Amino acid sequence: KVLILDFGSQVTQLIARRVREQSVYCEIHPYNMALEKIKEFAPKGIILSGGPSSVYDKDAPHSDLGIYDLGVPVLGICYGMQLMTQQLGGRVERCDKREFGRATLELDGASEIFASFTGDVEVWMSHGDRIELMPEGFALMAHTTGCPTAAMKDEKRRFYGLQFHPEVVHTPRGDEMIGNFVFNICGCVPTWTMANFIETETASIREKVGNGKVLCALSGGVDSAVVAVLIHRAIGDQLHCVFVNNGLLRKGEADKVVNLFTKHFKINLHHVDATDRFLDKLSGISDPERKRKIIGNEFIYLFEEEAKKLGQVDYLAQGTLYPDVIESVSTKGPSAVIKSHHNVGGLPEKMNLKLLEPVRELFKDEVRLLGKELGMPDEVVYRQPFPGPGLAIRCIGELSKEKLDILREADAIVIEEIRKAGLYREIWQSFAVLLPVKTVGVMGDARTYEYTCALRAVNSIDGMTADWVKLPYEILGSISSRIINEVKGVNRVVYDISQKPPATIEWE
Ligand code: XMP
Incomplete structure (x- = not known):
C-alpha cells in the first residue's frame, strides 16, 4: 500500500x-x-x-x-x-x-x-x-x-x-x-480489486457482527443499496432493511426498490409507505429549510418506530464513503449553513447503536464497481445523486399531491430523454423543477394558464461546485415538447443556466 x-x-x-x-x-x-x-x-x-x-x-x-x-x-x-x-x-x-x-x-x-x-x-x-x-x-x-x-x-x-x-x-x-x-x-502488487474487497470485507463483517442484528436504512441511492447487498452477502437474514417511502420519490422508484431487494436479493425489507403522513406534515409549508427539517425529523421518527418492532438491534449500517473520513488539511473555517442536509447522522447515538460502515474506505467510483461485482443492475449502480428530501425541494413553494404528480411525470421524461441521448451516466445530475409560476399559453384554439417547468442539468466532480451542461438544442427541444405535450398542467419549459457557486444545484 x-x-x-x-x-x-x-x-x-x-x-x-x-x-x-x-x-x-x-x-x-x-x-x-x-x-x-x-x-x-x-x-x-x-x-x-x-x-x-x-x-x-x-x-x-x-x-x-x-x-x-x-x-x-x-x-x-x-x-x-x-x-x-x-x-x-x-x-x-x-x-x-x-x-x-x-x-x-x-x-x-x-x-x-x-x-x-x-x-x-x-x-x-x-x-x-x-x-x-x-x-x-x-x-x-x-x-x-x-x-x-x-x-x-x-x-x-x-x-x-x-x-x-x-x-x-x-x-x-x-x-x-x-x-x-x-x-x-515501489514494487506494489495490484491486489486491490473489488472481488478481493468483497472477500475480506464480508469476513470482517461476519466477525464483527457475530450473531447480532444489523439495521440499514435504504434510500434508493447507490451507497445504501450497495452497503445492504454487501452486508446481506456476509450475514444474510441478520440484516434488516427499512425503506421509508416519503411520497417524494421519482416515478416508479418505490416499486423498483421493493422489487430489487425483496425479489432479486431476497433481503428482509420493511417497507413503510408514509406518503400521506409526509404530505400532511408538509401542507402549507413553503420555506425550504422548514421543508427539509420536517422531512428529516419525520424520517427519523418513522425509522425508529420501525426499528422498535425488530426488538434488539446491535448495529446501524451506513454508507459512509472515504471522502467523508479523510481528515482534510485545507483549513476550512466554520461555514454558514446553506442547506441542512437530510441524513441519518444523529441516529446511532440516539438509538444506542454501534456503527457498521463497510465502504468507508471506498471512493464513490469504487462503490459503483463494488455494486457491479455484487451483481447489482446498472440502473442502481450508475444512478445520479438524488437528495434525501426528494421532490419536495424541486417543487418550489407549497406542496400538493397534484403538483408532485406533475413534477414526477416531467422528471420521468427528462430522465428518459437524457438516457435515450446516451448522456445519463456522463451527467452528474439532470432533473426537472416545478415552479409556482403560471403563465399563459395557447393549445389548439384555447387559452391555457398553467405551470412552468425548469430543467436543470449539471456536471460536477463532488457536488461542491457545478457547471450547467451545454445540452444540444435538439435534446432540449425534445424534452420541452414532450413535457408540454404529455404532462397535463405544464405549458412552458425553461432551462437553468446557472453555475454553482453562486447558485446551488437544487433550487431549495
Ligand atoms: P446543492 O443544492 O447544495 O446540492 O448544490 C449539492 C448536492 O447535494 C445534493 N443534496 C442532498 N443530498 N440530502 C442529500 O443526501 C440532502 O438533503 C441534499 N440536498 C442537496 C444535491 O442533489 C446535489 O447533488
Whole structure:
C-alpha cells in the first residue's frame, strides 16, 4: 500500500483515485502524520501532494524529515516536490510569473517514471514557485520552456519530484506515470480489486457482527443499496432493511426498490409507505429549510418506530464513503449553513447503536464497481445523486399531491430523454423543477394558464461546485415538447443556466 501525505491541494483525492485505479491500496493522511504512525502504516511508497503554500511561508506545512530515512520511495508532486527540495538541501524560488495550465514536457534522458514514453508529453502545471537548485544526488528528468526543472530524480535513494500534476485529467498520461511509480519503483502488487474487497470485507463483517442484528436504512441511492447487498452477502437474514417511502420519490422508484431487494436479493425489507403522513406534515409549508427539517425529523421518527418492532438491534449500517473520513488539511473555517442536509447522522447515538460502515474506505467510483461485482443492475449502480428530501425541494413553494404528480411525470421524461441521448451516466445530475409560476399559453384554439417547468442539468466532480451542461438544442427541444405535450398542467419549459457557486444545484 501507498501513503499519500496531504498538503492541502484541491486535488489530493485524485492522486488516491489514480493509485487505486492501478489496483493498489492507498490512504490519505495529513502532512504532519507522526513518523511512528507512518512506520506502523508500513507504506511501500509515499506521495507528497501539492498544496497552496510556498515552502518559504512562515507557517509552511512540513512533514517529518524521518520519511527520507525509511528506505521507501518518495514522490513529491508540485508543493511536495518543492518541500522535498528544500528539506534535502536544494533551493526553491518564486517564479517571475505563475505558470498555470497546459505545458509540454521535454524528457531529459530515460527514467522509470517515464518508462516507455517518447517525444513530448503534455502535462498540467499550476505553481508559483520553482526549483532553482536540485538537492545533491538528484538529476534532471524533464523540463518545459517555462520550468527548467519540471521533473527530477534520485535513483539511488528512489526519490522523485514532479512540478506538474500527473493526477489531473489534463495530464493525459499521468496515470501511467503514477503506475510506473507504484509498480516499477515501489514494487506494489495490484491486489486491490473489488472481488478481493468483497472477500475480506464480508469476513470482517461476519466477525464483527457475530450473531447480532444489523439495521440499514435504504434510500434508493447507490451507497445504501450497495452497503445492504454487501452486508446481506456476509450475514444474510441478520440484516434488516427499512425503506421509508416519503411520497417524494421519482416515478416508479418505490416499486423498483421493493422489487430489487425483496425479489432479486431476497433481503428482509420493511417497507413503510408514509406518503400521506409526509404530505400532511408538509401542507402549507413553503420555506425550504422548514421543508427539509420536517422531512428529516419525520424520517427519523418513522425509522425508529420501525426499528422498535425488530426488538434488539446491535448495529446501524451506513454508507459512509472515504471522502467523508479523510481528515482534510485545507483549513476550512466554520461555514454558514446553506442547506441542512437530510441524513441519518444523529441516529446511532440516539438509538444506542454501534456503527457498521463497510465502504468507508471506498471512493464513490469504487462503490459503483463494488455494486457491479455484487451483481447489482446498472440502473442502481450508475444512478445520479438524488437528495434525501426528494421532490419536495424541486417543487418550489407549497406542496400538493397534484403538483408532485406533475413534477414526477416531467422528471420521468427528462430522465428518459437524457438516457435515450446516451448522456445519463456522463451527467452528474439532470432533473426537472416545478415552479409556482403560471403563465399563459395557447393549445389548439384555447387559452391555457398553467405551470412552468425548469430543467436543470449539471456536471460536477463532488457536488461542491457545478457547471450547467451545454445540452444540444435538439435534446432540449425534445424534452420541452414532450413535457408540454404529455404532462397535463405544464405549458412552458425553461432551462437553468446557472453555475454553482453562486447558485446551488437544487433550487431549495
Ligand atoms: P446543492 O443544492 O447544495 O446540492 O448544490 C449539492 C448536492 O447535494 C445534493 N443534496 C442532498 N443530498 N440530502 C442529500 O443526501 C440532502 O438533503 C441534499 N440536498 C442537496 C444535491 O442533489 C446535489 O447533488
